[in-house]
Amino acid sequence: MTLLLPSRGRTPDPAVPGPPRRRRLDLGVRLLLVACVLLVVVGSVIPLVAVLTAAFAPDALPRYAEFITSPVDLGILRNTLVLGVLVGLVGTALGFLFAFVQTRLAVPGKRVLHVIALVPIVSPPFAVATATVVLYGRRGVISNGLFGLEYDIYGLDGLVFVLSLSLFPVAYLGLLGMLRGLDPALEEAATNLGASRWRTLRTVILPLLAPGLVGPFLLLFVEAIADLANPLVVGGDHTVLASRAYLAVTGEYDVPSAAVYCVILLVPSLLLYFGQRYWLGRKVRTTITGRPSGSVHLVDNWVRWPIYGLALLVAALIVSIYGTVLAGSVTRVFGVDNTLTLDYLEEVLAGVGREAVLDTVVFAAIATPIAAIFGLVISWLVVRHLRRSAALLDFAGTLGVAVPGTVLGIGFVLAYRPERYLGPIEVFPSLVGGSAIAGGAAAIVVAYVIRSLPAGQRTAVAALTQIHPQIEQASTDLGAGPLYTFRRVTLPLIRPAFLTGLSYSFARSMTSISTIVLLVTPETKIITSQVLSAASTGRYGVAFAYCTVLTAIVLAGFALLRLVVGAGANLHRVASPVPQFPRSRDTERPKR
Amino acid sequence: MTGQLRRGAERTAALTAVAVAVVLAGAGCARDTSGSTPDAEDGGIVHVVCGATEEWCAATTARFSSTTGVRADFVRLSSGEALARLKAGRGSVEFDVWYGGPADGFAAGGAEGLLTAYVSPNAEVIPARYKDAGGIWTGVYVGALGFCSNPKLLSERGLAVPDSWADLLDPKLAKDIGIAHPSTSGTAYTALWTQVVLAGGDTDKALGYMRRLHPNVLQYTKSGAAPAQMTARGEVAVGVIFSHDCVAAKEAGFPDLTVSFPAEGTGYETGGVALVNGTKNPVSARKFVDWALTVEAQEIGPTVKSYQFPTNPGAKVSDKVVDLHAIPLVEYDAVEAGAAKTALNRRFDGEVAQAPKS
Numbered sequence: 001m002t003l004l005l006p007s008r009g010r011t012p013d014p015a016v017p018g019p020p021r022r023r024r025l026d027l028g029v030r031l032l033l034v035a036c037v038l039l040v041v042v043g044s045v046i047p048l049v050a051v052l053t054a055a056f057a058p059d060a061l062p063r064y065a066e067f068i069t070s071p072v073d074l075g076i077l078r079n080t081l082v083l084g085v086l087v088g089l090v091g092t093a094l095g096f097l098f099a100f101v102q103t104r105l106a107v108p109g110k111r112v113l114h115v116i117a118l119v120p121i122v123s124p125p126f127a128v129a130t131a132t133v134v135l136y137g138r139r140g141v142i143s144n145g146l147f148g149l150e151y152d153i154y155g156l157d158g159l160v161f162v163l164s165l166s167l168f169p170v171a172y173l174g175l176l177g178m179l180r181g182l183d184p185a186l187e188e189a190a191t192n193l194g195a196s197r198w199r200t201l202r203t204v205i206l207p208l209l210a211p212g213l214v215g216p217f218l219l220l221f222v223e224a225i226a227d228l229a230n231p232l233v234v235g236g237d238h239t240v241l242a243s244r245a246y247l248a249v250t251g252e253y254d255v256p257s258a259a260v261y262c263v264i265l266l267v268p269s270l271l272l273y274f275g276q277r278y279w280l281g282r283k284v285r286t287t288i289t290g291r292p293s294g295s296v297h298l299v300d301n302w303v304r305w306p307i308y309g310l311a312l313l314v315a316a317l318i319v320s321i322y323g324t325v326l327a328g329s330v331t332r333v334f335g336v337d338n339t340l341t342l343d344y345l346e347e348v349l350a351g352v353g354r355e356a357v358l359d360t361v362v363f364a365a366i367a368t369p370i371a372a373i374f375g376l377v378i379s380w381l382v383v384r385h386l387r388r389s390a391a392l393l394d395f396a397g398t399l400g401v402a403v404p405g406t407v408l409g410i411g412f413v414l415a416y417r418p419e420r421y422l423g424p425i426e427v428f429p430s431l432v433g434g435s436a437i438a439g440g441a442a443a444i445v446v447a448y449v450i451r452s453l454p455a456g457q458r459t460a461v462a463a464l465t466q467i468h469p470q471i472e473q474a475s476t477d478l479g480a481g482p483l484y485t486f487r488r489v490t491l492p493l494i495r496p497a498f499l500t501g502l503s504y505s506f507a508r509s510m511t512s513i514s515t516i517v518l519l520v521t522p523e524t525k526i527i528t529s530q531v532l533s534a535a536s537t538g539r540y541g542v543a544f545a546y547c548t549v550l551t552a553i554v555l556a557g558f559a560l561l562r563l564v565v566g567a568g569a570n571l572h573r574v575a576s577p578v579p580q581f582p583r584s585r586d587t588e589r590p591k592r
Numbered sequence: 593m594t595g596q597l598r599r600g601a602e603r604t605a606a607l608t609a610v611a612v613a614v615v616l617a618g619a620g621c622a623r624d625t626s627g628s629t630p631d632a633e634d635g636g637i638v639h640v641v642c643g644a645t646e647e648w649c650a651a652t653t654a655r656f657s658s659t660t661g662v663r664a665d666f667v668r669l670s671s672g673e674a675l676a677r678l679k680a681g682r683g684s685v686e687f688d689v690w691y692g693g694p695a696d697g698f699a700a701g702g703a704e705g706l707l708t709a710y711v712s713p714n715a716e717v718i719p720a721r722y723k724d725a726g727g728i729w730t731g732v733y734v735g736a737l738g739f740c741s742n743p744k745l746l747s748e749r750g751l752a753v754p755d756s757w758a759d760l761l762d763p764k765l766a767k768d769i770g771i772a773h774p775s776t777s778g779t780a781y782t783a784l785w786t787q788v789v790l791a792g793g794d795t796d797k798a799l800g801y802m803r804r805l806h807p808n809v810l811q812y813t814k815s816g817a818a819p820a821q822m823t824a825r826g827e828v829a830v831g832v833i834f835s836h837d838c839v840a841a842k843e844a845g846f847p848d849l850t851v852s853f854p855a856e857g858t859g860y861e862t863g864g865v866a867l868v869n870g871t872k873n874p875v876s877a878r879k880f881v882d883w884a885l886t887v888e889a890q891e892i893g894p895t896v897k898s899y900q901f902p903t904n905p906g907a908k909v910s911d912k913v914v915d916l917h918a919i920p921l922v923e924y925d926a927v928e929a930g931a932a933k934t935a936l937n938r939r940f941d942g943e944v945a946q947a948p949k950s
Contacts (some may be wrong), residue, residue, distance in 0.1 A: 139826030232726050247775050250673045333845035352650045413680050468851035522639045522665035533668045
């Protein structure tokens with residue numbers, strides 16, 4: 001063997017168990033680390049540095065003084081923060097509501113509810129907002145037509161409504177995985193000791209879920225304050241930093257001002273991020289085993305009905321909004337002229353839009369597995385293998401969502417549009433724009449990956465912190481290398497989180513707009529930028545048709561992913577009355 | 593064996609490096625000689641940054657290809673966005689032609705060296721007021737700014753269809769007016785510059801009017817045409833937009849919409865076509881500019897619900913197009929408007945759009 005493969009002689013043999021110290025990294029782990037670092041550096045650090053260079057250039061510095069002395073600018077900052085907190089709270093609450101109904105209530109129609117709750121993950125930009133205006137606006141089909149109200153949804157209330165509904169599925173999926181991963185034995189124990197349902201929820205379930213609740217809150221917060229499409233449609237005079245930055249960039253190409261707004265926008269995101277890390281670091285929450293044992297006792301008294309009713313109401317709202325998108329794509333002007341027409345769908349599927357549909361699907365299909373795998377690997381490295389640099393890598397991975405998409409887009413343009421020369425030798429080709437390699441497609445795929453990677457990373461970090469390291473240590477103690485352990489032990493345990501990461505990456509790629517809109521070229525048309533174009537010129541029928549097609553594609557993608565990755569046995573724990581791992585339970589129990 | 597492999601890898605790397613160097617030398621050349629690219633380097637394709645509606649852009653590029661045999665594709669961007677995109681692309685030009693959108697933006701782009709002068713032989717027939725004296729841009733259509741009203745909402749508020757700029761300041765129209773933001777939208781900038789002209793060139797007075805209008809504005813949209821849809825749906829009672837966008841909305845299923853014009857005089861846009869500085873396909877790009885001024889090109893608009901007035905006197909005018917001679921127009925100097933654009937938008941941004949509403 002060694003004679004045939006002499007070059008391998010120097011690599012450390014992975015079969016030899018090293019000392020249990022985790023400081024010296026295995027070669028495979030090191031390679032993975034290099035790959036991850038390379039990705040985040042190219043995808044987010046370099047563009048961000050390009051923007052920061054602009055933000056701290058001498059001509060931008062006076063803008064900071066202007067900002068902190070101007071009541072208007074400070075008002076915008078306050079607007080932004082208020083929006084983030086409200087959406088974070090409402091969205092996480094909605095996610096918990098749906099996850100709780102799904103895992104702890106004995107009610108009918110849960111599968112339908114699950115599907116409905118997943119639908120908004122495919123919220124194409126503008127779809128929810130425009131449909132909301134159509135239904136619940138001043139002349140809304142429902143608000144005005146049904147109830148005779150003339151409610152003004154433009155502003156904070158409309159934004160919170162639209163954003164919470166669009167973003168809550170992230171919270172839902174994460175919390176669902178975690179609620180199902182909770183060991184029912186703990187709840188059983190609490191109930192046996194005489195605790196009421198409410199007390200169990202308050203003192204057992206919620207503290208166990210806390211890391212999982214903070215994750216979605218943070219994610220929703222940063223997504224809400226970075227959101228661009230919705231403030232453009234229903235923002236009213238509730239101006240936020242992201243849309244200010246966008247106007248500065250797209251309206252005037254005033255990079256310094258935009259960069260200043262974005263630096264200020266980054267501050268709350270970073271504060272929250274480090275606050276969360278500190279908070280998580282203080283409390284260790286792990287279930288006894290990685291997999292739940294025993295079965296859940298579902299709530300079956302009267303309490304379930306009001307909770308269920310609330311979930312049904314939210315589901316009805318979602319259905320009405322997506323129904324409008326669908327109806328809007330096959331009627332001339334939904335709510336005004338309900339004549340059926342296939343013109344819009346035809347334009348999208350057979351006409352101008354076909355190229356966009358094809359391009360978008362191909363790019364998203366390339367980006368999705370890359371994003372999900374890197375998200376998982378980064379979270380694994382962060383939680384299990386790195387010490388001092390863990391925070392740094394975790395943070396770098398999260399940049400794709402912490403940095404507003406518009407800024408990332410501008411960063412791409414600043415960093416990658418020009419070819420980089422080192423003397424006469426070209427060291428880095430142009431990636432962005434019509435004259436770039438592959439017609440600008442490479443930059444779009446990288447942007448997709450970077451923008452959708454944090455979602456998988458967050459859910460995986462949350463899932464991994466719930467699994468006790470000893471489970472993996474047992475594997476390493478038995479002689480398995482870290483990569484083998486990862487593949488055979490860790491991965492199966494967090495498969496639901498991986499599935500979430502994949503699904504969410506795909507949906508995010510397909511619906512990403514704020515970065516992409518700056519990167520589309522004549523040769524690479526993207527559905528979302530077509531939607532933007534159609535919606536902003538008032539062609540709602542076409543916009544709705546694009547959204548319908550987009551939603552259909554993403555849902556088909558979800559189905560495919562579920563087939564390929566598998567839903568995972570622990571996604572349906574509730575259904576099986578017999579514990580599936582009696583042996584592991586027996587061996588664990590005496591340890592108490 | 594490893595030695596052979598390594599040599600193979602080296603050879604591949606070297607070949608790749610040579611290939612990349614050759615490609616880049618070509619690209620470097622094209623960049624160095626920007627503005628005066630040798631005609632031989634034409635790629636036989638035109639990349640258009642298009643400011644008209646998606647449908648019009650699509651129909652125009654398709655017809656251009658079928659008529660001339662030259663491939664063409666486009667990206668639709670609003671006026672301000674197109675300008676920003678061209679600025680960002682300085683040094684590695686991705687577009688060849690800018691087509692559609694108010695000439696103010698073209699003038700601003702010309703002043704920044706983003707466009708290059710080209711006087712098409714076909715531009716002779718275009719009236720002088722619809723083209724740039726320096727040849728930076730040539731007009732392909734004209735559209736007048738107007739008010740797009742929803743009569744049902746107006747009558748509910750006890751108001752008549754507005755026929756003066758002052759009518760829009762009525763407190764009864766609180767949060768009932770739709771207009772775009774001049775930073776992104778050429779339409780809204782036309783409205784802003786119209787106020788400057790009406791105020792005799794006094795920008796303070798013009799911004800003063802916009803400030804008084806501010807409490808009545810529901811929100812500033814990104815695209816100039818968006819208020820048409822908002823008016824049609826009854827989200828606002830009046831939209832300040834180009835009249836042809838209102839006509840298009842009527843066609844799209846809102847027959848009740850009413851177009852009116854302010855008696856003081858209204859602004860108009862000259863939609864331009866221009867050559868991008870440093871274009872990599874100069875021959876095809878010029879061919880596109882030439883063709884865009886022909887009767888054939890200018891009669892495409894009405895077939896895709898774009899009812900602008902054609903600049904070529906020979907082009908047939910649809911009966912849905914607003915007769916520009918029948919409405920009071922201000923003296924709109926696109927060059928002057930373009931020169932003031934950046935500074936004025938910045939003032940609007942600071943003094944009007946961020947002002948807290950009462």
